[in-house]
Amino acid sequence: MSTPTSINVALIGNPNTGKTSLFNQLTGLNQKVGNYPGVTVDKKTGISNLSKDHKAVVTDLPGTYSINPTSLDESIVLKTLLNSDKEDAPEVILVVADIENLKRNLLLFSQIKDLEIPTVLAINMADEMKRKGISIDLTELQKELGSEVLLISARKNEGIEEVKSAIVKAYISAKAAPLCSVNHKIDTDYFERLKEISPNYSLYELWLMITQNSFPDSISEEEKQQLIDFKHDASKLKKYQHKETIYRYQKINEVLKKTYVVDRSKASDLRAKLDKVFTHKIFGYVLFFGILLLIFQSIFDWATVPMDFIDGLFADASTFVKSQFPEGVLNDLIAEGIIPGIGGVLIFIPQIAILFLFIAILEETGYMSRVVFLMDKIMRRFGMSGKSVIPLISGTACAIPAVMSTRTIAGWKERLITILVVPFTTCSARLPVYAILIALMIPDRRVLGFLSLQGLTLLALYILGFATAILAAYILHKTLKVKSKSFFVVEMPDYKAPSLKNMAFDVLEKTKAFVIGAGKIILALSIVLWFLASNGPQSYVDAEKNVRAQIENSDISADELQQKIASAKLENSYIGIMGKTIEPVIKPLGYDWKIGIALITSFAAREVFVGTLATIYSVESDDDDTSTIKERMASEINPTTGEKRFNFPVGMSLLVFYAFAMQCMATLAIVKRETKSWKWPLIQLFGMGLIAYVSSLIVFQILS
Amino acid sequence: MTTIASLQIGELGYISEDSLDQIPLKLLEMGCLPGAEVELVQLAPLNDPLYICVNGSHLAIRKETAEKIAIIKPS
Numbered sequence: 001m002s003t004p005t006s007i008n009v010a011l012i013g014n015p016n017t018g019k020t021s022l023f024n025q026l027t028g029l030n031q032k033v034g035n036y037p038g039v040t041v042d043k044k045t046g047i048s049n050l051s052k053d054h055k056a057v058v059t060d061l062p063g064t065y066s067i068n069p070t071s072l073d074e075s076i077v078l079k080t081l082l083n084s085d086k087e088d089a090p091e092v093i094l095v096v097a098d099i100e101n102l103k104r105n106l107l108l109f110s111q112i113k114d115l116e117i118p119t120v121l122a123i124n125m126a127d128e129m130k131r132k133g134i135s136i137d138l139t140e141l142q143k144e145l146g147s148e149v150l151l152i153s154a155r156k157n158e159g160i161e162e163v164k165s166a167i168v169k170a171y172i173s174a175k176a177a178p179l180c181s182v183n184h185k186i187d188t189d190y191f192e193r194l195k196e197i198s199p200n201y202s203l204y205e206l207w208l209m210i211t212q213n214s215f216p217d218s219i220s221e222e223e224k225q226q227l228i229d230f231k232h233d234a235s236k237l238k239k240y241q242h243k244e245t246i247y248r249y250q251k252i253n254e255v256l257k258k259t260y261v262v263d264r265s266k267a268s269d270l271r272a273k274l275d276k277v278f279t280h281k282i283f284g285y286v287l288f289f290g291i292l293l294l295i296f297q298s299i300f301d302w303a304t305v306p307m308d309f310i311d312g313l314f315a316d317a318s319t320f321v322k323s324q325f326p327e328g329v330l331n332d333l334i335a336e337g338i339i340p341g342i343g344g345v346l347i348f349i350p351q352i353a354i355l356f357l358f359i360a361i362l363e364e365t366g367y368m369s370r371v372v373f374l375m376d377k378i379m380r381r382f383g384m385s386g387k388s389v390i391p392l393i394s395g396t397a398c399a400i401p402a403v404m405s406t407r408t409i410a411g412w413k414e415r416l417i418t419i420l421v422v423p424f425t426t427c428s429a430r431l432p433v434y435a436i437l438i439a440l441m442i443p444d445r446r447v448l449g450f451l452s453l454q455g456l457t458l459l460a461l462y463i464l465g466f467a468t469a470i471l472a473a474y475i476l477h478k479t480l481k482v483k484s485k486s487f488f489v490v491e492m493p494d495y496k497a498p499s500l501k502n503m504a505f506d507v508l509e510k511t512k513a514f515v516i517g518a519g520k521i522i523l524a525l526s527i528v529l530w531f532l533a534s535n536g537p538q539s540y541v542d543a544e545k546n547v548r549a550q551i552e553n554s555d556i557s558a559d560e561l562q563q564k565i566a567s568a569k570l571e572n573s574y575i576g577i578m579g580k581t582i583e584p585v586i587k588p589l590g591y592d593w594k595i596g597i598a599l600i601t602s603f604a605a606r607e608v609f610v611g612t613l614a615t616i617y618s619v620e621s622d623d624d625d626t627s628t629i630k631e632r633m634a635s636e637i638n639p640t641t642g643e644k645r646f647n648f649p650v651g652m653s654l655l656v657f658y659a660f661a662m663q664c665m666a667t668l669a670i671v672k673r674e675t676k677s678w679k680w681p682l683i684q685l686f687g688m689g690l691i692a693y694v695s696s697l698i699v700f701q702i703l704s
Numbered sequence: 705m706t707t708i709a710s711l712q713i714g715e716l717g718y719i720s721e722d723s724l725d726q727i728p729l730k731l732l733e734m735g736c737l738p739g740a741e742v743e744l745v746q747l748a749p750l751n752d753p754l755y756i757c758v759n760g761s762h763l764a765i766r767k768e769t770a771e772k773i774a775i776i777k778p779s
Contacts, residue, residue: 065730065733065734066730066733068729068730068733070730100760101760101761103735103759103760104734104735104759104760104761107733107735238729239725241729242724242725242727242729242732245729245732245733245737246724246732246737246738249735249737272745275745275746275755276746279746279748279755281748281749369764372764373746373748373753373755373764374748376748376752376753376764376766377748377749377750377752377753386753386764487728487730487769488753488764488765488766488769489728489730489731489734489763489764489765489769490753490763490764491734491761491762491763491764492755492762492763492764493762494762
């Protein structure tokens with residue numbers, strides 16, 4: 001059997017058309033996301049088997065209303081389409097439209113047709129046609145649009161096979177005529193001159209190059225210069241763009257008049273009823289904050305059991321390796337470095353998955369747009385946009401995708417402020433730190449019979465995070481001298497029941513990306529940490545001898561002796577020396593050198609805190625210690641006071657420190673990439689660090 | 705000038721043919737065309753942003769944008 005021919009297919013459509021559903025149906029689990037997190041989330045691709053001779057490499061492009069981009073996300077679409085001579089350039093474009101907003105969806109379709117690439121149009125949500133009183137003359141529509149048109153229902157998996165064969169057909173026939181040849185009608189002379197500049201590109205491609213100031217890599221310097229000279233008259237460009245859009249809509253209206261009928265009397269008013277509640281001036285907000293409260297309670301309540309289970313599992317695994325395999329350096333590395341390290345990552349999974357699930361529900365149902373609508377005016381007071389609510393909420397899962405989701409914000413200043421304050425929101429990497437400290441300090445009681453006190457403390461920390469973000473935004477809004485024009489328009493999509501399949505894929509993909517991305521850092525750090533904790537200069541080598549000499553005459557059990565030796569060794573190891581060095585600086589905050597070590601490693605990623613303490617304590621403890629990290633922390637004693645090390649003042653001081661400090665290398669890297677400068681991540685690092693230090697100092701000094 | 709910002713909730717208007725240059729391209733592309741029927745669906749507190757339905761598209765726009773788009777109210 002010969003290998004099937006591979007076709008590059010680009011999937012394009014307006015937001016809220018069910019593009020993702022179609023992508024999931026076409027590719028199943030054969031998907032991958034390029035380089036996430038850390039570098040880029042731009043490209044989601046998947047393989048789809050079209051027929052026995054053809055398979056497709058489908059690229060899911062960001063949702064957009066037009067090829068003319070107003071945000072960074074949308075410019076990816078333009079870039080992909082303009083570089084049509086590249087190896088991975090789309091050979092067939094699959095445009096997804098939804099049946100209800102067909103007119104608006106056809107604008108994008110008409111632009112894409114003019115690029116002269118074979119195109120297939122899939123009209124989604126066809127199962128709702130009857131309910132919405134819509135009828136379509138499909139044959140006539142195909143003739144008018146000059147492309148294969150299909151009615152599908154991606155969620156119900158209807159029409160997917162037809163889409164596959166239509167892609168193959170479009171690929172083989174390679175027919176690609178422009179739909180509107182729009183530019184001649186506006187100013188024939190002008191566009192004739194434009195066309196003469198290069199024979200290598202279609203007229204519409206040239207028009208996009210000059211209006212969007214975006215050029216394909218393949219264009220010659222000479223042609224590029226000619227195009228730049230051609231577009232000197234900016235007012236003409238703008239006027240012609242307006243005219244172009246009007247003309248396109250005229251054409252679309254003509255087509256739809258012949259082919260598309262809506263019986264308005266059948267339209268349901270469910271949307272209007274729901275909107276009355278969800279966008280209500282008072283109930284809208286009450287409902288929104290109620291939903292937030294529910295989310296945060298669930299994160300704490302639902303995740304505890306699986307988290308304790310994972311925690312215990314890894315403690316057992318460590319013990320098992322220690323007792324069952326021959327002793328030695330390798331055994332130590334696995335049992336004290338790698339296993340606690342991996343445990344430190346996997347313990348997040350329950351909380352992250354729950355958070356991503358809630359965010360997916362809010363987005364899928366169309367509710368998130370209502371929140372944007374409700375919050376815009378308020379957010380603007382603080383220099384942000386209503387759209388900043390989405391990054392701020394997804395920041396509670398992870399700041400990295402949150403920073404990237406700011407791309408939908410059109411105004412640069414609003415976007416920059418959002419990026420700068422997002423790391424204040426309580427991300428899931430803080431959760432294990434919070435969770436363990438709260439469990440140690442706050443009694444497990446219920447208030448009013450159903451609210452867990454620990455859950456309320458967690459909620460307070462979330463509120464602290466949001467409040468600080470908002471306050472910081474306000475200060476930045478008043479002090480930042482950045483000029484930018486902001487523009488705001490949000491579609492309010494129809495309410496939809498969330499699709500289980502889409503949500504499962506979404507949660508799976510994001511959780512996987514997080515675990516792998518964060519896991520690499522944490523695993524590497526745990527190994528480095530273990531090495532630094534089990535090696536040291538001469539004083540480390542002599543530690544055992546010195547301890548034995550010191551206690552030679554005193555009466556002490558063998559267990560205690562081992563304990564003392566281990567402590568002395570840790571203190572004199574490389575990491576111990578590092579912790580000791582910073583101890584004077586952190587002592588006013590209530591921390592000792594062991595916590596200092598955890599602070600140092602946390603600057604790579606916060607979640608390392610628990611893992612670091614786990615590694616330190618397990619290096620320090622006896623070989624047969626089977627306690628979990630929580631039990632071990634609870635029994636840690638402060639030698640100067642004789643009290644518990646993690647008492648209330650120290651715990652609070654640590655909570656505040658972790659709430660404010662910018663301890664995440666991956667976020668700093670992504671901020672650098674998104675702002676194209678080291679200035680902003682450095683401001684975050686030092687600004688947030690200073691706030692963290694001063695606040696923790698105040699908290700500890702007042703409480704102790 | 706009568707603009708979208710002067711509509712009451714539930715009230716209808718038609719986008720004026722002269723306001724073409726005032727409509728941002730993005731809005732135009734989303735169906736906010738001269739001659740199109742526009743309905744004010746809902747207002748956020750302080751009357752900003754506005755939730756409108758134009759040409760079948762449900763959109764939220766800010767007051768500053770709405771104030772630039774002239775409309776004709778049916779008499």
